[in-house]
Amino acid sequence: MTVGQPIPDFGKFLESLRGSMSLREAAKKSGLSHAYIRDLELERNRSTNEKITPSPDTLQKLSLAYDYSYTDLMIKAGHLAEEQTFTETASDTSSIDLSAIHYIQIGMKDILYCNQEQRVTRNINSLKDFSRFLDLLDERDYKKIDTDLYVNFQHIRKYDERGGKLYFDVEGTGPALTLSALRQRKYHELILRTIAKNNQTCLEYSFGTVGSGTAAVVPSE
Secondary structure, three states: OOOOOOOOOHHHHHHHHHOOOOHHHHHHHHOOOHHHHHHHHHOEOOOOOOEOOOOHHHHHHHHHHHOOOHHHHHHHHOOOOOOOOOOOOOOOHHHOOHHHOOEEEEOOOEEEEEOOOOEEEEEOOOHHHHHHHHHHHHHOOEEEEEOOEEEEHHHOOEEEOOOOEEEOOOOOOOOEEEOOHHHHHHHHHHHHHHHHHHHOOEEEEEEOOOOOEEEEEEOOO
16 A cells, blocks of 8 residues: 555544534444544544554544545545555455345455355455445445444344344344444334335334334234
8 A cells, every 4th residue: 555644733634524523422423432533633642642643444434424535534644645546456346246245344454245155255455445335335225233344234134122133034043233222223213114125014103102102013914
């Protein structure tokens, strides 16, 4: 990877991206601690007073939280030269049929694709390609359920609300993925609707107090 130079006052730039968002809100969206986000904005570890620079993995999380280009953040942080060109190789992620994949786990250098039959690992060939890849996941109905874990909602068949677990079989006896508490609240209704669609069942609502209610998936008549 060609390394560039960070822009002056990169920490202040990060702070400007956060804007009116509170540190705690930014922490929830990024999965980073609010204290660490503030350290990045000050460009120093307040405990040791040492200068710090965010890693590519950290910048990926901030780009998602702030809805800002990952590639541009990498350039501004000095991890990537602006004039660098990107080329595709034989191990490009486009060789994977995303419609057949149940979930994807993204690491710093590799992407793990999983379904019931196989687990395939591919290298992340370029940061520019990776940025496009995240957009593609969103288009294909993948949802981020935890840090670096994306699930193809078209394949989920059962939802254990109490345990926050998603299954890819109707009986719920196969492998399961656990949602973070934040994602469980965010996607609860969408999960129920999606499972009803995937299993060709219907939703049944029950209401308690005014303005509150729960939904359950029941078989169609």
